[in-house]
Amino acid sequence: MTTSRSRTHTLHIPDSSRAAAGAALGAVGELGDAVPDTGVGLYLEYGAKHLRNHLPAQVLDALAEWRHSPTAWLTVVNLPGPQEAVPTPRDGFCDESLLRTPNLVHFGMLQLLGLTPIAYPWENDGRLIRNVAPRAASASSLTSWGYARPLDWHTDDSVLDHRPDAAPAEAIPHYLSFYGLRNDERVPTDLLLVDTVLKALPDRIAEALRRPDFTVTAPESYTADGDGRPLSRTGVPMLWTLPDGNAALRYGPGRLTGRTPEACDALAEFERHAAALPGTPVLVEEGGFHIFDNRRVMHRRVPFQPLAEGRARWLRRCYAHG
Numbered sequence: 001m002t003t004s005r006s007r008t009h010t011l012h013i014p015d016s017s018r019a020a021a022g023a024a025l026g027a028v029g030e031l032g033d034a035v036p037d038t039g040v041g042l043y044l045e046y047g048a049k050h051l052r053n054h055l056p057a058q059v060l061d062a063l064a065e066w067r068h069s070p071t072a073w074l075t076v077v078n079l080p081g082p083q084e085a086v087p088t089p090r091d092g093f094c095d096e097s098l099l100r101t102p103n104l105v106h107f108g109m110l111q112l113l114g115l116t117p118i119a120y121p122w123e124n125d126g127r128l129i130r131n132v133a134p135r136a137a138s139a140s141s142l143t144s145w146g147y148a149r150p151l152d153w154h155t156d157d158s159v160l161d162h163r164p165d166a167a168p169a170e171a172i173p174h175y176l177s178f179y180g181l182r183n184d185e186r187v188p189t190d191l192l193l194v195d196t197v198l199k200a201l202p203d204r205i206a207e208a209l210r211r212p213d214f215t216v217t218a219p220e221s222y223t224a225d226g227d228g229r230p231l232s233r234t235g236v237p238m239l240w241t242l243p244d245g246n247a248a249l250r251y252g253p254g255r256l257t258g259r260t261p262e263a264c265d266a267l268a269e270f271e272r273h274a275a276a277l278p279g280t281p282v283l284v285e286e287g288g289f290h291i292f293d294n295r296r297v298m299h300r301r302v303p304f305q306p307l308a309e310g311r312a313r314w315l316r317r318c319y320a321h322g
Contacts, residue, residue, distance in 0.1 A: 022080030047108020087310035208266035
């Protein structure tokens, strides 16, 4: 296990624990026909129960420590996978009944970390799990189904409410969590701490970013809902302070505009500095769980060429509220 409170936290599961947890999770019979969207409580309860029973005490202690004092991101490797190989979905969706063990692991980890899964009705058809997998029809889109174009530095769902008292279903997601089913292309997710960007910015720029002088619009993955929900938000800051004292950010390239000359200048200066920073690559591979604070960390992905049908990179993403 390696740790650094300001940067990263990685936990390694021994093969024996992985096998024992996988056998127990594969034998869970209390789920009936439930999938995460119809029985999320069951997946949280039984996933956490069997992980707690079979993961090493050192790992459980580290998860409990993270729960009370979270690092900006956390990685757990060598977790159980599906009992039989499942092909990467071609159209963004798949049969969830084939992924009971990965789902129990994913939601069990969220439960152990004290986090609540969140889905939004106007994104991903309102489902909890998003399959981050190449989709030929979306190759050039700037979404998690695209692959031919880079996804530059951004935070997810920046158009939502940033305030600490916002209802979870209306708020910017606190965390992005991922479970890896395959990544033989070895495509990393680059992460960049907001604090790192702030160290490179003059104080006057940071102060301008904290003023409610920006308009933000929704990304391509959003669809308007039946209630006519606006896909933009005006009079918001880019930068604010979380209740725990950490700096938080909303950002997406081309998604924010300044409403004053000072805000426009500050946005341009922020983008110039952020573009020059390399970030830290994180590789989510088969059996890997990764989570990061969406308000404290920007992420990006380089373009890549997927492997043959059924074998392409496949991560499972779920938003979470803490």
